[in-house]
Amino acid sequence: MFIDSHFHLNMIEENTEKQEELIKDSKSKGLVSGINVYTSPDALLKNKTIINKILEENIKIACGWYPEYTLSPELEKKLQDVIENYNIHFIGEIGLEYYRMHKPKNEQIELFEFQMELAKKYSKPVIIHTREATKDTIEILKKFPSVKGIIHCFSETKEIAKIYIDLGYYISFAGNLTFKKAVNLQETIKYIPLDKVLFETDAPFLAPVPFRGQKNFPYMVKYTYEFASNILNINVKDLSFRVLQNWENLTKNF
Numbered sequence: 001m002f003i004d005s006h007f008h009l010n011m012i013e014e015n016t017e018k019q020e021e022l023i024k025d026s027k028s029k030g031l032v033s034g035i036n037v038y039t040s041p042d043a044l045l046k047n048k049t050i051i052n053k054i055l056e057e058n059i060k061i062a063c064g065w066y067p068e069y070t071l072s073p074e075l076e077k078k079l080q081d082v083i084e085n086y087n088i089h090f091i092g093e094i095g096l097e098y099y100r101m102h103k104p105k106n107e108q109i110e111l112f113e114f115q116m117e118l119a120k121k122y123s124k125p126v127i128i129h130t131r132e133a134t135k136d137t138i139e140i141l142k143k144f145p146s147v148k149g150i151i152h153c154f155s156e157t158k159e160i161a162k163i164y165i166d167l168g169y170y171i172s173f174a175g176n177l178t179f180k181k182a183v184n185l186q187e188t189i190k191y192i193p194l195d196k197v198l199f200e201t202d203a204p205f206l207a208p209v210p211f212r213g214q215k216n217f218p219y220m221v222k223y224t225y226e227f228a229s230n231i232l233n234i235n236v237k238d239l240s241f242r243v244l245q246n247w248e249n250l251t252k253n254f
Helices: 016-028 041-046 048-056 073-085 105-122 134-142 158-166 183-191 218-232 236-251
Strands: 002-007 031-038 059-063 090-097 126-131 149-151 169-173 197-199
Touching: 002 169, 002 197, 002 218, 002 236, 016 031, 016 048, 016 218, 031 041, 031 090, 031 218, 031 236, 041 048, 041 059, 041 073, 048 059, 059 073, 073 105, 090 105, 090 134, 090 149, 105 126, 105 134, 126 134, 134 158, 158 169, 158 183, 183 218, 197 218, 197 236, 218 236
Parallel strands: 002 031, 031 059, 059 090, 090 126, 126 149, 149 169, 169 197
Antiparallel strands: none
């Protein structure tokens, strides 16, 4: 009974029939629900034939412009068209990427703020990507107090986590939590309230131990749950139930 709050079907498999098979396989291995994330409207439209099929499998859809794009009237229209014409549950992943700088900071901020405005306009939760951009990310989120969502692939301190939680966000941990050298992250999760915790694969990336370095799949999220349950000294079934409650609270309005 596992939730995978972030994966990319189109990056795992290009073929949409194989994507559908992948979801069915993951559900047979314990996946209950999760979010299939498109990092551009173009990616969603390329895979639009599978949208209704995976919705039937209780999978939510997210779409947004990743911070490698520059805002333009064309980009604005494409995202609004997708939001209005497809069953989009989350806007994301959106945010700031300062580690691998695809675009100047000012361009990333402009794109990020535009998409936060859309989230506010359409009453959609967001999925936030932030890497080496904590200060700017927090400042932008504070500008949009009515917008809530998920901090994707969290890798910061308990103090930063508290700021995000106070702003109304859930903290999602990926497979890197299981890595041997991720001691600080393993300590951080102990301080996160269980009612604000989610787990994800970010598949096909960041496969958890014992699959590190291999292609990741949504069902592998259970290994991160198991690892976290040991750290937190809680039965994995109890942890899964708590996360399922979080998921239901996050998604109850759509």
